[in-house]
Amino acid sequence: MTKTPNFAGWRAMILSQEDGNTDKLTRQLKLLGLDVTRQWRPLDGAALPDLVLVDADQGWDELLPWRSGRPARPVIALLGSEAPGRIAWAIGQGAGAIIAKPVSAAAIYPALVLSVSIHEERHEAERRIAYLEERLKLRPVVFAALARLKEERGFDDDRAYAALRDCAMRRRMPIEQIAAFFLGGSEPLREVG
Known part of the structure; x- marks a missing residue:
């Protein structure tokens, strides 16, 4: 108060x-x-x-x-x-x-x-x-996006997480939301090498 x-x-x-x-x-x-x-x-x-x-x-x-x-x-x-x-x-x-x-x-x-x-x-x-419990429930989505980045682009764990985090920060969105967009195909993460 x-x-x-x-x-x-x-x-x-x-x-x-x-x-x-x-x-x-x-x-x-x-x-x-x-x-x-x-x-x-x-x-x-x-x-x-x-x-x-x-x-x-x-x-x-x-x-x-x-x-x-x-x-x-x-x-x-x-x-x-x-x-x-x-x-x-x-x-x-x-x-x-x-x-x-x-x-x-x-x-x-x-x-x-x-x-x-x-x-x-x-x-x-x-x-x-x-709010935090909802974000916690979405952690498997983040892990799936990290695994996909590692598989498709050959990133290590740190680079994959940095790519998601940077994209989320640029768009001012939670990392869980960017991960979901990436997995759903609506966010290609083009700026990520």
């Missing part, structure tokens, strides 16, 4: 039974410009808020509509217990921050910022991993 977010207009859902903590939390979130609702039933996956605050002391697995550890929205756990199982549950639900109970107004804004930042970092890491 490059800048501190402005939460004005965000929709927040508090998943908790009503008590003094939720009252204080609601008041403070509204002061920060959030539209706040509270319920104590499972969250509807079709109408997700921008931010979820969940009572980790009493929460259960079906309370949140996503796979464990892969939250679709930033999650903040409300936690009054030091029980390892409750802390583990909050982490398993993807909580990026914790607000200790009894709720202190000063703890809310930092938890919002931290939660959003952690959520963005997780999604960026997932995108990067997916």
Whole structure:
């Protein structure tokens, strides 16, 4: 996260039974410009808020509509217990921050910022991993192109790889894509001796 977010207009859902903590939390979130609702039933996956605050002391697995550890929205756990199982549950639900109970107004804004930042970092890491996994799946294509260059042009391993790499760099394309084009016949690699 490059800048501190402005939460004005965000929709927040508090998943908790009503008590003094939720009252204080609601008041403070509204002061920060959030539209706040509270319920104590499972969250509807079709109408997700921008931010979820969940009572980790009493929460259960079906309370949140996503796979464990892969939250679709930033999650903040409300936690009054030091029980390892409750802390583990909050982490398993993807909580990026914790607000200790009894709720202190000063703890809310930092938890919002931290939660959003952690959520963005997780999604960026997932995108990067997916990209790298896709490139990894295409490694056999690169090896096949290298083998073909070695066979057809008499290159050694280093020269074959340098030829693919240089062509990819000149065209500003991933080496896997150039290798696929070469194997498919649409990229003859003419500039390669």
